[in-house]
Amino acid sequence: MRILVTGGVRSGKSRHAESLIAAAPSVAYVAPGPTLEEEPDPDWAARLASHRARRPERWRTVESRDLAGALADGLAAGDAVMVDCLGTWLTAVMDSRGLWEATSEEATAAVSALVDDAAAVLGRDDGDVVLVTNEVGLGVVPAHRSGRLFRDLLGLVNQRLAAACDEVHLVIAGRVLKL
DSSP: OEEEEEEOTTSSHHHHHHHHHTTOSOEEEEEOSOOTTTOOOHHHHHHHHHHHHHSOTTSEEEEOSOHHHHHHHHHHTTOEEEEEOHHHHHHHHHHHTTOTTSOHHHHHHHHHHHHHHHHHHHTSOSSOEEEEEEOOTTSOOOSSHHHHHHHHHHHHHHHHHHHTSSEEEEEETTEEEEO
């Protein structure tokens, strides 16, 4: 099973994704975004704390920006893998590689290579994976170039990884629509 769960902020997508793998005997929860050590924002800390409190103790947390590596390692260990979320992963990648000021072509090439690696791991049939992402293309056009670049890159990430999944679930207001 490979499922991409998408939706807006606070739509219920993480809870839905967690419910999809709740019965798995072992889960690798991949947190690919900025850590508290990197960005000590109290709002971010509260969000991380609420997610951690919801997860069963038996779930193993993996903090890594190496999306393909974390997927491969989790699957090789026999875990179901949940990644929450691709939007925070993309932010961390753009930060660490200095892509906010890169040309659209440079940023797309850099992100595409990483997405190709992750899609290749998803193409293997050796375990369950649930990916959580944000749907950012439904709103207004961002006023700043960096916002437009992020929106466009996340749209590319979502399309490419959705193509590697068996199902895509859209979550709106806590309701799930299988696409």
